[in-house]
Amino acid sequence: MTSITADSETHLEEDHGHPSDAEYWKVGLFLAVLTGLEVSTYWWPKSAHRFAAVVLIIMMVIKFGAVAAYFMHLKFDSAALRRVFMLGLISAVALYMAVLTSMTYWTDSGNAEFVDPPHAKPLPPTPTEPPPSIPAAGGH
Amino acid sequence: MAEVIAVGDLDDTAQVGGAAEAHTPGPEDEFGIHAGHHTNTGISNEKLAMWLFLGSECLLFGGLISTYLLYKNRPGALLFKDAAKGARAGSPVRISELFDIPFTSVSSFVLLASSLTMVFAVLAAARNQESRLRLWLGATAALGAVFVGGQVYEFTSFVKEGLGYTSNVSTSAFYTLTGFHGVHVTLGIIMLLTCLAMTFRARKASPEAVEIVGLYWHFVDVIWILIFTIVYLIP
Structure with a gap:
């Protein structure tokens, strides 16, 4: 029983904040502003496309983290849940980065050139x- | 809540095997939905199962996003506008040139807003505020329906342009990815409406059930954050 009480107290500590x-x-509001900034990159000049791609990926990661941490309560919930989700997320990112690399995505399909026909x-x-x-x- | 299950407050029966029954969160336990459960992990099995499911869903959507990235520029990804008028009619365009970014941006804002309303639905369930729970669940479902309606409109306009599911490899990958996401949103709406219907019945959805539906809904939102950026916005 003591362990149950201890567990509960641990959880209560995690519930703080x-x-x-x-x-x-x-x-x-923060997420809405970030989304507005993301959309604004659509009208950036073509010369800034490479920079826009970097900015978009950074904003995407921030938005993903904010929704997961605050709206999905990962920041305040049990660490075990965080690990379970991060396991799936990291596995997915690692697996598909490897797939894209093996399929030469970064040097072929990922370029800005129109490659049809190749x-x-x-x-x-x-x-x-x-x-x-x-x-x-020699010979016969 | 610690007082409720403290050793001294439990009778003998509870100490032997009835601890779960002795656990009754009081009104002061606003976030009782996150508090300790009497399982080996200290987490409710249902919630853990939902998180495991969401973790596996990362792999599913990762595969679909990767497939789209691989095929969007591959040979054969050319689309000929107004193909319905004849084979390879019209000017050749890439699939991304048909995207209506302002329209899709509005859809993204709508889905983002639905995540916020879902947060307040979960809070209302935890605080036992039934009328607010109905309001926020209804608002979330309605915003989700607007998003799905927008996706149906987008798909319809693409088909009118000659962009069918089997037009080429890039259109197949695009429809599969966004269609899978749309199906997830639709399932989420059904879950929300089920929770909403249960508020009118004697057997109500527990705060934890609303929270688990909320987790699924937020996940659908974060996946759209990825799709919107990777598929629609990155030049």
């Missing part, structure tokens, strides 16, 4: 001199 309603509104491979150079004659083997 729950956001108030106002804080949830603030998180929601670039034709250059033909081998036309030989200018006839190949050296091979002396006929």
Whole structure:
């Protein structure tokens, strides 16, 4: 029984620091502002596309983390739940980064060039001199 | 809550095997839904199962997103606008050139807002505020329905442009990814409406059940955060 009491006290400690309603509104507003910034990158000039991609990925990670931490209560809940979710998330990211790498995504499909139809491979150079004659083997 | 299950407060029966029955969160336990459960892990089995499910869903959507990334520019990914008028009619475009970003942005804001209303639904359930629970559950379901409606409209407009499911590899990957997400949102709406219907019946959904539905709903939102950025916005 003592262990049950101890467990409960541990959980009560983890429950401390729950956001108030106002804080949830603030998180929601923060997410809305980030989404607005994300959408604004659509009108950025083409020269800034590479920079926009980096900014978008950073904002995506921040939004993902904010929703998981505050709205899904991962920040305030048991560490075991955090580990369970992170296991799936990290496994997925690692697995599919490996898949994309093995499928040459970063050097082929990921480029900004339109690759349909794919670039034709250059033909081998036309030989200018006839190949050296091979002396006929002796014999009958 | 610690007083409720403290050793001294439990009778002999509870100490032997009835501890779970002795646990009755009081009105001061606003966040009783997160408090200790009498399982080996200290977490409710249902909640742990939902988190395990969500972890496995990361792998599912990771696969679908990767497939789209692989095929969006591959040979054969050309789309010919107004293909319905004849084979390979119209000018060639990439699938991403047909995206209506302002429209999809509004859908994203709607889904984000539904996550916020879901938070307040979970809080209302924990605080035993039935009328607010109904309001927030209804608002979340309605916002989810608006999102799904927007997706149906988007799909319809793409099909009118000649972008069918089997048009090419990139369209198949796109429809599979966004369609799977849409199905998840639809299932979430059904769960929300079930919880809402239960508030009108004698057998109500427990605060924990509402919280578990909320976890699923927020997960659907975070997956859309990834899809919206990776599929629609990254140039």
